[in-house]
Amino acid sequence: MTEDTLVTEDTPTRRAERILAQVRAIPPGAVAGYGEVARRAGLPGRARLVATILSANTDPSLPWHRVLRSDGRIAFPEGSPGWHEQLQRLHAEGVRVEAGRVRGQSAAADLDSRLWGPHG
DNA sequence: TGGTTGACTCGTA
């Protein structure tokens, strides 16, 4: 165990903070995928962790509604309270949603980096 | 202490 190890030490709390920071970094009117947020937080392949963190979040200022599935769909079950709320929040920001799905390319179409902005 | 869940994703069929 060296000092380097301590510096680079990762903990669930730190992962959560990095994830939340990335969610807050999504500008109004734009959306990002769970996997995208995870990747930007330095946690590639941990999309599910992003969902876990968001489900446990209590910060009302967190723009959680800007996080979608990789295919552009809202992750909540269609018609559920959460689904309706997310839809409403996105609509309020001018994000076009059709049948629970945001227009634009799917995350899988481009592995590089992607934030689906207002222009698509 | 160990199994199950879930606001996920990707490749394959």
Add this chain to the structure above:
DNA sequence: CTACGAGCCAACC
């Protein structure tokens, strides 16, 4: 378009 498996991991039970 659907279905299934594998990978993922904190939170629950």
